[in-house]
Amino acid sequence: MKKMMKMTTDEFTPQEIALYEADAAEARRGYSVEYLDSLPKRRLRGRPLEVGDKASVMIRFRMDPDRLAQLDEASRTENKTRSQFIRDAIDMALVG
Numbered sequence: 001m002k003k004m005m006k007m008t009t010d011e012f013t014p015q016e017i018a019l020y021e022a023d024a025a026e027a028r029r030g031y032s033v034e035y036l037d038s039l040p041k042r043r044l045r046g047r048p049l050e051v052g053d054k055a056s057v058m059i060r061f062r063m064d065p066d067r068l069a070q071l072d073e074a075s076r077t078e079n080k081t082r083s084q085f086i087r088d089a090i091d092m093a094l095v096g
Helices: 014-029 033-038 065-077 082-095
Strands: none
Touching: 065 082
16 A cells, blocks of 8 residues: 655645645535536446447557547547547448
C-alpha cells in the first residue's frame, strides 16, 4: 500500500493553488443531477459487450495525424470509442 504524504502550499505555484481552490469551491457547492447526467458515461475496459466473442480479429493500419484528430473528435462527439466508431462506419459503408 502506498504511503500518503502531506503536501504544503509551498510546493505549488500561485496559479495551481488558485485552480485547486476554485475546484474545491465548485465541489462544495455540489452538482445538479442534470449536470451529472450530461457528463460522458464511463467506459469499461476491454471489448464492448455488444461486439461479442466473434470479434477476435484485430486489424491495424496507419493514419495521418489530421485524420486521427478528426476521428477522435467525431468519436468523442458520438460518445463512442475509436473502435466502435470505425466499426459503425464500416457497417454503414457495407450496407449503403
